[in-house]
Amino acid sequence: MKQTLMVIAGAALMAAVLTAQAPAQPAAAPAGNADTGKKLFVSNGCWQCHGYEGQGGVAGARLAGRLMPFAGFTAYVRRPVNQMPPYVEKVLPTADLARIYAYLQSRPAAPPVASIPLLQK
Ligand code: HEC
Structure with a gap:
């Protein structure tokens, strides 16, 4: 019981810390270098x-x-x-994650099916 309370208190503290660190505009990604991001995307095995x-x-x-x-x-x-392995802050710092994010943002969206001749009847 005591342990459960401590875990709950710990989680609440964590939530408070995370909230305090949250940027003013959560939708805006921090600036990250896409070229470095590409290297990190590879070295961290995301590409696999x-x-x-x-x-x-x-x-x-x-x-x-x-x-x-x-x-x-x-x-x-x-x-x-689900299946994806977790990457904690210690393994992959948020600054590096921002670089990976910048790299992924620089990648194009999939073309619409209608624009691919081989996929037409
Ligand atoms: C072992 C395979 C594997 C690796 C390595 C991996 N992922 Fe994933 N990822 C998945 C799978 C599978 C999903 C789909 C949901 C699930 O099963 O977790 C996913 C989902 C995601 C999603 C959510 C996509 C969505 O729109 O729902 C993000 C974001 C993501 N991965 C980013 C990353 C990044 C960044 C890395 C590297 C730091 C990474 N992943 C490494 C397998 C992987």
């Missing part, structure tokens, strides 16, 4: 599941052209819901 261009693959979702706001992106990478 999501593809070098973030185009998606057998193991990971498409990221290019369908990025969520930076706050959600960070939250997801820190605590993924």
Whole structure:
């Protein structure tokens, strides 16, 4: 019981700290260098599941052209819901994550199906 209370108190404190650190405009991503981001996307192994261009693959979702706001992106990478391994701050600092985000933002969205001749009847 005491332990449970301490965990709850710890979680509340964590939430307070996280809220205090949240940027004024959560939708705006911090500036990050896309070239460095590309290197980090590779060195951290994101490409293995999501593809070098973030185009998606057998193991990971498409990221290019369908990025969520930076706050959600960070939250997801820190605590993924299914198959993806978690990347904690110690392993992948938020500043580096911002660079990865900048790289993914620089990748083009998928072309519309109607623009691909091979996919027409
Ligand atoms: C071992 C494979 C794997 C690796 C490595 C991996 N991911 Fe994922 N990722 C996934 C899978 C699979 C999903 C789909 C949901 C799930 O199963 O977690 C996903 C989902 C995501 C999503 C949510 C996409 C959405 O729109 O719902 C983001 C953002 C993401 N990954 C970013 C990253 C980043 C950044 C890295 C590297 C730091 C990374 N992933 C490394 C497998 C991986």
